[in-house]
Amino acid sequence: MLHTVNKSPFESASLKVCLGLAKPGSDILLIEDGIYGALAGTIHTAMLAEATSAISVYALGPDLKARGLPEDRLIPGIKVVGYDGFVELACANDKVQSWL
Amino acid sequence: MLHTVNKSPFESASLKVCLGLAKPGSDILLIEDGIYGALAGTIHTAMLAEATSAISVYALGPDLKARGLPEDRLIPGIKVVGYDGFVELACANDKVQSWL
Amino acid sequence: MSETKKFMYINRRPPYGTVYPLEGLEVVLIGAAFEQDVCMAFISDGVFQLKQGQDTIESGMKNFSPTYRALGDYEVTRIYVERESLEERGLTEADLMPLTWEDEDDDWAEKPSIQIVSRTQLSDLLEEQDVVFNF
Amino acid sequence: MSETKKFMYINRRPPYGTVYPLEGLEVVLIGAAFEQDVCMAFISDGVFQLKQGQDTIESGMKNFSPTYRALGDYEVTRIYVERESLEERGLTEADLMPLTWEDEDDDWAEKPSIQIVSRTQLSDLLEEQDVVFNF
Amino acid sequence: MKLAVMVNEGPYTHQASDTAYNFIVAALAAGHEIFRVFFYHDGVNNGTRLSTPPQDDRHIVNRWSELSKAHDLDLVVCVAAAQRRGIVDPDEAKRNGKDSDNIAPGFRISGLGQLIEAGIQADRLLVFGD
């Protein structure tokens, strides 16, 4: 299943709650302010970096660009997709859960 | 000065940010979902309990009642006030900062 | 609409600070008429929605907590509450409103709707669903 | 309105996810006409508002980041950024847009508006204010 | 595939409405069917024709109306959520004794059953909110 997270981990517990319930093999897509969770070198990096071994993590490119974050600032292994990739992820998974 | 916090510490960083910037001698009033920060026996209790030695902490009674939380569930030392007490705190302090 | 799907309504927010819990309940009640396989999950601050003794008179808001007691009549009989969320908040099952339903197949015996489940169990339940709503 | 008060505009949210930063800037620009003693503070995720290289074309939103560069022309010359908030987010001052103002009393020399301050310094500055806005 | 979308926040204040729009445009471009877009909570505020954003910004309401026209999109505003927030069509105005309405072209007001039906009929339900 696909989980989306749209909140900054510095402000909201959404990403943490998502990681607590997402099963190995799940996909997580970070969108809107959720893309800050993808940043390397922050106090919250470890939480997501550990999860990337069992879970595929994606970040929405247009939201990264809006916020001035180039791909080389992200945790290694996180894949960047566009809105077309978002649609593909939604279709490839059997359902979508939005952690708002 | 009076600081108000209206977010649950389980979901938002507001209370933590407030405590990081509030000086000894300040007043903090927990309102709306912020009153969950006043609960004893939670994973976030220690953060506020430590602060009560230098800061006066208040919780808005009508918001506690709406959420079914009696006073005996609160961290010792936290005072419960009504909307009239909120007005008094706002006037007694030189300014009010709302941590939204 | 002959198909039957598994619907889960996830409640993750505390009551009154926002309207999401109240408007979420309205979806559940309307949804009951569609005879799908429905359950509710209360996690994170959502567990506070089920806290006993809510009294909104002084705050002037609408006390919608009695609606949870009506869920059994709408055949919403499986209400999962995450144990870890309760513990992190210093709550126990005794803090929650007792919610029940009447089992037609067991001489209308009154049975508890609330099931306290672990995070792992909830994760399994989530995986089984067809459609997930969040409020 | 002959009185002069100390105004601080605190920015605590990241850009684009919500409209608060954009509408907050509109308050600062209008407020500049009132000739009060004004400063801005960027803390928590608010520091992301000043990140260089914002490009909203693909998301279709309005890129309002150039407005920060105009603050100097509106005589908003003191922009405090909390060091701890930058560090927690893996950012350095080099990640921020360079914001400047021209000092009339120093032959219009261009001077930096951004001052990186510690949490303790910011706490002191907050205490000095008369009116505090949050966006 | 048949996709349904739920939008839970109003225009401008949160990015939810923008993301939902961009997602739908991409889904249509990929050949998918949008079964319905359901506006709930503050999402109902996407459906007011009285919005006039600054000229240098996107016009979120008009963008929905135009997308609806171009792709025959079913844009449904929840009646209960709309009543609380003051989004009304001519019928609702009459029923509630209001002297005017404000619904934008392409939107219709209907009940929560339309959301449940979308959940049942669509292959995927996507929720955008705060």
Add this chain to the structure above:
Amino acid sequence: MKLAVMVNEGPYTHQASDTAYNFIVAALAAGHEIFRVFFYHDGVNNGTRLSTPPQDDRHIVNRWSELSKAHDLDLVVCVAAAQRRGIVDPDEAKRNGKDSDNIAPGFRISGLGQLIEAGIQADRLLVFGD
């Protein structure tokens, strides 16, 4: 004392509008002056007369209108925020080519200068939001 209040969220969705109202009622009861209530961001949505909440719930918009009438409260809706969100008075409707307006009794639309002025003139500014 002279108090000013800023309301940044719409009715029902967030408790901010309720808390602001209860605070103001208590302040008036204690003999304080309310210099102005300024509605910004989604707070402008408090000012629509098209709202019809369920009969067993409080009517937030009417409550503001009645409080304004009883205490001569100055309820100011920010024009820029209101334009984005579709809150218009007859003048704004004419200026922006809209066929109707929706402002509730007791509210007036004005500029952000009214907020700054409130900050300068009042002894305390209280902000209620999300």
